[in-house]
Amino acid sequence: MFECLQQPGLKGHNKRMSPDEKGTNLSSEPAIQYDPTKVDFDLPGKHHHRLAFHLDSGWGFSLVPLTVINGLRPVAPGSSLVAIAVFGGTHGNEWEGQVAVKRLCQGLDPNEISGRVILMPQLSQSACAANQRVSPYDNVNMNRAFPGNPRGTISYRIANFVKSQIFPKVRVVIDLHAGGREGGFALCTSFHPVPDPAQFAEINEVASLFDTPFVLIYSSQMASGLLTDEAEAEGKIAIGGEFGFGEGVNRKGVSHAYEGVLNVMRHYGMLDGGISKIDADRPSAPRLVDARHLEDYIPAPSTGIWEPLVELGGNVKQGQLLGRIHDFSNHSAPPREVYAHRAGVLIMMCGVAVCQLGTTLFVIAREGALANRS
Numbered sequence: 001m002f003e004c005l006q007q008p009g010l011k012g013h014n015k016r017m018s019p020d021e022k023g024t025n026l027s028s029e030p031a032i033q034y035d036p037t038k039v040d041f042d043l044p045g046k047h048h049h050r051l052a053f054h055l056d057s058g059w060g061f062s063l064v065p066l067t068v069i070n071g072l073r074p075v076a077p078g079s080s081l082v083a084i085a086v087f088g089g090t091h092g093n094e095w096e097g098q099v100a101v102k103r104l105c106q107g108l109d110p111n112e113i114s115g116r117v118i119l120m121p122q123l124s125q126s127a128c129a130a131n132q133r134v135s136p137y138d139n140v141n142m143n144r145a146f147p148g149n150p151r152g153t154i155s156y157r158i159a160n161f162v163k164s165q166i167f168p169k170v171r172v173v174i175d176l177h178a179g180g181r182e183g184g185f186a187l188c189t190s191f192h193p194v195p196d197p198a199q200f201a202e203i204n205e206v207a208s209l210f211d212t213p214f215v216l217i218y219s220s221q222m223a224s225g226l227l228t229d230e231a232e233a234e235g236k237i238a239i240g241g242e243f244g245f246g247e248g249v250n251r252k253g254v255s256h257a258y259e260g261v262l263n264v265m266r267h268y269g270m271l272d273g274g275i276s277k278i279d280a281d282r283p284s285a286p287r288l289v290d291a292r293h294l295e296d297y298i299p300a301p302s303t304g305i306w307e308p309l310v311e312l313g314g315n316v317k318q319g320q321l322l323g324r325i326h327d328f329s330n331h332s333a334p335p336r337e338v339y340a341h342r343a344g345v346l347i348m349m350c351g352v353a354v355c356q357l358g359t360t361l362f363v364i365a366r367e368g369a370l371a372n373r374s
């Protein structure tokens with residue numbers, strides 16, 4: 001069941017070794033790869049790259065950061081090597097994942113690792129540079145661009161690189177998101193319902209290693225072309241997550257993202273040590289909640305100023321007043337009141353003042369006891 005990789009020490013004996021004995025690339029600037037398909041994913045040690053994806057409308061490149069680590073620690077007898085890929089910055093204005101993955105790029109020591117780790121802290125680098133959800137070059141949402149297109153605009157070409165060059169080399173795929181400028185989320189890891197019970201169980205187990213208050217099963221119908229869509233369709237252990245919102249850097253979100261990846265590596269024997277409890281303030285395990293049905297995603301009934309009256313992550317009752325939408329075009333008129341359509345956990349709600357007609361105002365998830373119903 002594990003991705004089989006050749007032992008770096010066996011395969012890499014005739015390859016260029018890293019500049020120092022530890023296998024760490026000490027050059028101050030990552031190498032530019034003008035042909036991203038030429039990256040050597042088998043080279044022992046840690047190697048930083050900048051993938052040069054040419055721009056569509058001018059001379060120049062989006063330099064997409066990539067770090068590849070092939071661990072130098074011997075594998076325990078009888079165990080298999082595992083490979084994981086971790087992405088941040090699939091949406092540019094979601095920062096917790098970018099910070100966490102950058103920290104992993106810098107801090108992971110290949111001498112302490114067995115197996116392969118592929119890290120991309122700013123997958124949509126141009127969107128990250130612009131602090132916006134989509135790339136300013138083609139206005140494409142990277143998380144709707146999969147499986148990509150080698151002859152498409154820049155976002156489709158990067159998606160194609162991930163699909164064709166990275167997915168075949170890993171078994172576990174982790175894509176770290178946040179609410180950006182729109183949705184406020186309770187901290188959670190997330191995944192789609194998948195029909196294979198073994199894949200479902202393993203995804204659920206790995207998602208819980210991030211120790212977020214919630215593990216969310218979310219609807220496959222809300223959108224298509226997601227990075228994790230593609231990975232889970234290939235049978236990968238595909239995990240998403242929401243680690244903050246509001247275009248900020250949520251302290252706990254970064255901690256769950258960073259420490260969660262380390263826990264995943266420990267879980268698969270890639271790092272020594274036991275699974276750590278990431279949030280010492282919360283003794284309970286993550287709660288599995290389920291919002292797989294589109295009817296649980298409630299659109300704003302009008303444009304206005306959203307005044308929440310409940311806390312994210314709280315339990316709500318059917319008929320409970322959740323908030324008010326204010327219309328300042330007539331300050332003498334009462335606000336529009338919004339009520340819970342049913343009981344459950346308020347896992348997401350509008351995270352900014354302005355809600356727009358039709359955008360998702362809130363999501364109420366069911367408790368995990370119902371999670372295995374299709």
Ligand SMILES: [Zn+2]
Binds near residue numbers: 179
């Ligand atoms: Zn996102």
